Amino acid sequence: MIGSSVARLAAAAGLEVVLSNSRGPETLAGLVADLGGRARAATPAEAARAADLVVAAIPLNAYEQLPADALAGKTVLDTANYYPERDGHLAELDAGELTSSALVQRHLTGSQVIKAFNNITPHQLFSLARPAGAPDRSALPVAGDDAEAKAEATRLLDVLGYDAVDIGILAASWRSEPNTPVYVQPYLGETPAMNVEAFLRWTLRTPGVVVPAARVRKLVETAVRRPAGEARLPSDD
Template sequence: MPGTLGLIGSGMIGTSLARLAVAAGLEVILSNSRGPQTLAALVAGLGGRARAATPAQAARAADLVVAAIPLKSFARLPAEALAGRTVLDTANYYPERDGHLPELDAGELTSSALLQRHLARSHVVKAFNTITPHQLRTLARPSGAPDRSALPIAGDDAGAKAAATRLLDMLGFDAVDLGPLAESWRSEPDTPVYVRPYLGDVPAMNVADFLAWTSRTPGVAVPAARVRELAGTAVRRPAGAARLPSEG
């Protein structure tokens, strides 16, 4: 069972995960690209179980590490410090934000497989990429709750996926294993399980309005059977055509 969770990236997803982890009794090490000093207010708000560090320090000190960064920044992850670690990848590929990556556009790799290639000595697990930050917190439920939601995971290492499943359980979610990283496209943007099931009906709006709207929406419970069903109906489309969930 993980005792210390390292977070590389302290944006909205990273912050939501940190709050859930502290509430679950985990020690949390937060980091970002701007330095530990920029995280003082966040750490103070999280309480005594949280501290700030550099990404390399967080990677070395944690039992599990979450990479909560935009895909375009994957090359900045400290590969040496992450060697031998399980790394949970929350990133999604949006060409309009990340720039076009030919291997992803052509479907030759999934975004998590690209990260795994960079972190050749780590065990990458795709996780937490299908849910918006506010719903990550509002939909968390204790194990066995009738309205508990599930989130998809994918990875090439069975032990790493087991560790990710235990973490999800501690944070309030069941896990649905989609298989190896090559199958993680089933939870990527523009697939049936991505974001919308956890929100219900989403009106058309721009990115800023979408984020504000999600912060006022409690979300919709999506049980494991439904996640499995939605992932099974996915059809692989060109990754370069993916849109932000707020874009109509």
């Protein structure tokens, strides 16, 4: 769903979009039709090779399926979060020895991984986008080890409707992961208690809350690292 929202924002901004998934290009026909003439579908390897910039919007438990050879030399924006109840327990993440994006970077040895788009729900990612200079523009955190790749990601966020807040290297990307102050909740505002299905329906009816760059910085600075193994899905927070 994050991938679809990024694709919609990109197509609306005039970018060429190549979509892929694990089920085959034909399963993306409806989304491609909705996006219009600037979008097409391909296999993951084909999309990777065609792209100037890649957004990997997948569950963390599928990270090893990313085509490392095809992604070599690319900047890859990683949107994944670690949820043990979905992904299974990963000892290095539970112990805080790695962040989830550092794990993805270890798999994608020839790529530059940037943590982005991971701390906002799909509908709010789309609904809160604003043009550069808008007084109600929100910001999103980004983290990465390569300055040029991070700048590239920042330019993409700007085109898509967001300011970017640099929160450091991949080892610091835990500051935007689940259980942190900047994760999901600020962009939703007060959230009623509900189950997963009801939460997802509710987010589709909620326009979201503006979170400017200054507030993102403050929230990131106040983050305290909690055991990754305690992470819960947003609807359970």
